[in-house]
Each structure stands twice: as C-alpha cells, then as structure tokens.
Amino acid sequence: MDTVIVLFNRDLRVHDHPALASACERARAVIPLFVLDETVPAGRRRGFLLQCLADLRANLRARDGELFVRRGDVVTEAMRLACRTGAEAIFASADVTLLAGRRQQRLSRERIAYQLFPGATVVPPGTLKPSGGGDHYRVFTPYWRAWSRHERRSVLAPPRHVPTPPDLAAGRLPTPARPEPMPGGESAARDRARQWIHRALPGYADGHDDLAGDHTSRLSPYLRFGCLSPLELALLAAGGQDFVRQLCWRDFYHQVTHAFPAINRTDYRPRGHRWRDDETALQAWRAGMTGLPIVDAGMRQLLTEGWMHNRARLIVAAYLVKLLKIDWRAGARHFFDHLLDGDVANNSGNWQWVAGTGNDTRPNRAFNPLRQAKRFDPAGEYVRRHVPELADLPTTHIHQPWRLPAPPGDYPRPII
Template identity: 75%
Template sequence: MTTAIVLFNRDLRVHDHPALSAACEQADHVVPLFVLDPAVPSGARAGFLAECLADLRGSLRERGGDLVVRQGDVVRETMKVAAETGAETICAGADVSSLARRREERFEKERIAFRRFPGVTVVPPDALRPSGGGDHYRVFTPYWRAWTRHGRRPVLPPPDRISLPSGLAAGRLPDHERRGGPRGGETAARERAKLWLRRELDGYGDGHDDLAGDRTSRLSPYLRFGCLSPLELAGRAARGADFVRQLCWRDFHHQVTYAFPEINRENYRRRERHWRHDRHALDAWRAGMTGLPIVDAGMRQLLAEGWMHNRARLIVASYLVRCLGLDWRDGAGHFFHHLLDGDVANNSGNWQWVAGTGNDTRPNRAFNPLRQARRYDPAGEYVRRYVPELADVPDGHVHEPWRLPALPAGYPARLDESLGGA
C-alpha cells in the first residue's frame, strides 16, 4: 500500500488541485496536510485562514478524508508525518516567494520524493520566456500577448474519494475570532464567484475604477489562499477581457518574483532612490490621518475591512512614495500585514511599480491624489463612507485637504493641481 502526502499551502481547495488529484490517482492512501508555522506571521489574515482551513477539512471529510493539521516548522513537521505514515512521496503546489523556494530546496534534500505541481497561477511562472532572450518578461504588454496564446492544462474535478491512513490524528484547527469581512473558504469563494460573474462581469470594464460603486470582484483574498483556482476562474470569465487582464497581471508579478525572489526586500531596478524617514508622517498615513480625504478613506478602509479598492491602492501608494517621499517597503509591509489578499508577488510587485523601482516602463509616473479623487469619486461618496468626519461637507469641497488639530502646524502640506501626475 502506497502513501502520499499532499502539502497544502496557497491552494486551500479540492476543485482543480493538481497535487491532490495526482496523489489520489497514484497512491492508495493520501494525507492532506497543512502546517501552521509560527515563524510566518499571518497578520490580519489569521481569522480568514482559520475559516479556509475549516471549510477545506469539511470538503475532505465529505470525500472520506480529513485535513491533518500540525504546528511548527513546515519541513520538519511534514517529515514527521511522513515517518509516521510511511509516505513515499510529498506532493505540493509550486510557489514563487523566497520563503517558499527555500522550503522546496530543503524538501529536495530529504530522502523522499518531492513533487511540485502548478495551481497558484493560470500559467506557471516559469512557462513563458521572451523570444529575445532572458528568463522572464520585464514588460507586461508582451507578456500579455504571450500569455493569451499559451496553451492551458485542463481544469481538474475534485477527487471522488480520499483514503486516509488509519490511526493518524487529525490535529486541531486554529481558533481565531472572526474580525468581519468576507467568509473564508472554498465554499464561500465559489458562491461569490458564481454570483459576481453572472451579475457584474459584463460591467467590470466600465465600473472597476468607480470607488463608491465598489464593483470589483473582491475575489482576491480567495485567490491569495487558493480557495479558487485562477485557471478555472480565467476560463469562466473568458468573455470579460478586462477582468482576465487583471488575472494576467497577477501571473505577471508571479513570474517576475520567480525570477527575482528578493522582490519584497530589494529594488527590482537596482538603482536606489533617496527615501525620507519620517515616522510621524508614516504613522499618520497608516492610521488614515494625513488630512487628505481620499488617502485617509483608503487607509481606513484597509484597517476596517482588510481590503482596499484597487484604485485607492494606487492613490495611497503614490501618495506615500511620491508626495511624502517615504520608502515603498514601509508601505508594502503595512499592506502585507493588513490585507486579506496580501502576498509577496502581487503586493511587492505593485508597490515597486508605483515607486518606479519595478516593472513600470514609466518609472517617474505619479498619481495626483486630488485629480484621482475628483475623477473616480466625484460626489465624495467613498470618502464620506470611510471618513465620517466629512459627512456634512458639500460635494464640491469634500476632497479638499482638511486640518487635523492633533497634527503639528503645517502638516499635511497643502496639495493643489500644480502637483504633477494623472
């Protein structure tokens, strides 16, 4: 009787799970395993992750299996389970961060077969190469063209039956108090995807920048934890080119990170800018207390919901690095801690794009927060929703900088249309 371990990480689902499907086809017994590593902080995602794991355990139990949960170093705990069950193979989804890559290297040194499978992206991050040479695409548009032409593997059904070895203790799921926001797990993910694709996909191109309308999919936390297969989602959303293009951006940042795993620490463009270090300004930005309404609204949405509208992310990030001159890594770290969808590739890749240190072909690009606010929140509804202090301010003035008496005189600096940027 053969036994395989399926090590879950960023693939907390049973639909279209190549590692799980392969293990169920090739082994008599399968051990679905998740290891909680205390050395990897989960930030505001802890409660969402707990719900994802509970939902995954339910799905596995419906198929005769279970989710085995352990706590500690991922490699050591996995090898303990392998020794306990006599497993000959470990199957896992391939990932791109430096942490994931180091973990994979450690597994390869163990005396057990370690097999990587796709599933985190639509197109595997090492599948596309520029025709002119190089190990990855540095510019999005040619990557998009290659991505759209690339063949895709079939979407896999969930396994009918999972046979767990007898006598193996399942272990306790993490217990974290729910903080509000979306419900975690594959069941909730598939329900939301089904409704949003039917009701909102066709209007995504026209409405995804509408701050008050909130017409984006909000599927990103589910993609981050692999509760949805990005490949399956791309196929179901094929008629919505603008939405599929966003999935391609996600893949783009993953293939950049695969080639440059230090993306969360080092500039992709090696030239270092001179950054200011102003703890007071950074704290005000983090708290949504800068005095610039559109920035404060975005930052408060982040703190309240663990999510921020995509357009607001561009505005608040550009404000931090272009207006305040603060290091993009400070902003990326704050986002990573609070965002339910925070992952290394997309979070760091997008921050570097805004900061001009990443893959933007116009590294001096800036976003004027006042112009952005008036364009994408013309009536001030988004600002009033998250900055209740401005509830009674007339439409024509709601985006004007407002004075915060708790801050030193002269801060924040007055911004006007003379500030460059779109």
C-alpha cells in the same frame, strides 16, 4: 504508490488541485496535511486562514478524507509524519516566494520523493520567456499577448474519494478569535465567484475604477489562499477581457517574483532613490490622518475591512512614495500586515511599480491624488463612507481640503 502526503500551503481547495488529484489517482493512501507555522507572520490573515482550513477539512471529509493539521516547522512536521506513516512521497503546489523556495529546497534534500505541481497561477511561472532573451517578462503588455495565446492545461474535477488512513490523529484546528469581514474558504469563494460573474462581470470594464461603486470582484483574498483556481476562474470569466487581464497581472507578478524572489526587499530596478525618514508622516499615513481625504479614506478602508479598492491602493501608495518620499518598503509592510489578500508577489510587485523601481515602463509617471479623487470619486461618496468626520462636508471641500476654514472634529489639516 502506497502512501503520499499532499502538503497544502496556499492552495486550500479540492477543485482543480493537480497535486491532490494526482495523489488520489496514484496512491493507495493519501494524507492531506497543513502545518501551521506560527513563526511565519500571518498579520490580519490568520482568522481568514483558519476559516479556509476548516472549510478544506469539511470538503475533504465529504470525500471520505481528512485534513491533518500539525503545528511547527513545515519541513520537520511533514517529515515526522512521513516517517510515522511510511509515506513514499510528498506532493505540493509550486510557489514563488523566497520563503517557499527555501521550503522547497529543504524538502527536495530530504530522503523522500518530492514533487511539485502547478495550480497557483493560470500559466506556471517560468513557462513563458521573451523571444528576445531573458528568463522572464519584464514588461506587462508583451507578457499579456504571450499569456493570452498560451495553451492551458485542463481544469481538474475534485477527487470523488480521498483515501486517508483511518488510524491517524487529525489534529486540532484553532477557532478564529474574531469574525472576519469576509468568510474564508473554498465554498464561500466558489459562491462569490459564481454570483459575481453572473451579476457584475458585464459592468466590470466600465466600473472597475469607480471607487464608491465597488464593482470589482473582491476575490483577491480567495485567490491569495488558493481557495479558487485562477485557471478555472479565468475560464469561467472568459467573456470579460478586462477582468481576465487583471488575472494576468497576478500571473505577471508571480513570474517576476519567481525570477527575482527578493522582490519584497530589494529594488528590482534600482534608481538611486534617497528616501526620507519621517516617522510622523508615516504614522499619519498608516492611521488615515494625513488631511488628504482620498488618501485617508483608502487607508481607513484597509484598517476596517482588511481590503482596499485597487484605485485607492494606487493613490495611497503614490502619495507615500512620490509626495512624502518615504521608502516603498515601509508602505508594503503596512499593507502586508493588514490586507486579507496580502501576498508577496502582488504586493511588492505593485509597490515597486508605483515607486518606479519595478516593472513600470514610465517610472517617473506623475500621480496627482486630488485629480484622481475628482475623477474616480467625483461625488466624494467613497470619502464620506470611510472618513465619517467628513460625512457632512460639501464635495468641493472634500476635493480641496485646503479651502476648509477649520477641519471638523479631530480631522487634521493636510500634512503636506
């Protein structure tokens, strides 16, 4: 082949990138392209994304290449560049959301060869099918069994040389407006993954639910933008079954979304819920002002860090849907706006799991936030860290806010 465009999206890396590796092997000229589409809401993630792109550009330049950046509609811009350069093909990593599906469909109708590659998950969505029939797994445990046995493709080395055409304008990359709580990009991701696996993986099985201990990897924003290959990470962490199982949950929700792309809008398993419309309670929840310390701590961690511990996500989500009886879509939207790792499959899949409309085999599971607080934040440390008004309170009051004679400062009494 003469010229191939590699269209990046949420696969912002050079290691183990099947589309990029294949283009570099097969084409005389390769054009790595990212199109910034400002009409797609990026929420809190914009700055992180721009850092990922700057790092990708540096990594491509270190291999004699370039990252070409354009602005506008992805398909229009990719085709404009293809016409200008006479590119014969567009290579991209396959993705599962409704938006990605539409983009993929539009590109496949254009007069250019369009090829999709794996890389977004450990096992490509749609590969594993339950023996009893159906196009995807609806329950996690059998999926985990099949996933663990499934033969994996080999991890690919980054290309040594990316032969980009010399006479093409690279395009300006905006600089992030503010510093991010976590540095974006493949280089930071690989450093963090290596260090975390070496230092903390052995303690993950026992510690990952300890809210104050913060023993999880915090690799989710990097996985979200594809700065890390999930396959490579699963191999690097192969000794830590509990951690690898979490990567399998990620694959699981991706294969559900592949089969049910409306997952962020429509109940996967409708159960006839009648949700309450309560804007005041919803606003209190969003602001971390419900008067329930463990819920407020999680919600404030989200607002300040753009990230929240998984156990806290479960607690605040269950509080919204099971106790306030507010529609999971309102919660998912708020998470999606604020999470650096906010992605459709994981976010909506987990929200539907908590709401009982998703893949939980026990949809009516009870979830008591105070019991959760006592178990996973026994000394109240996580609450004190994120709700400064409560920093001087004894743990009994943190766990039993109703007992407080008067809440300190502007901290509210429990709204329910």
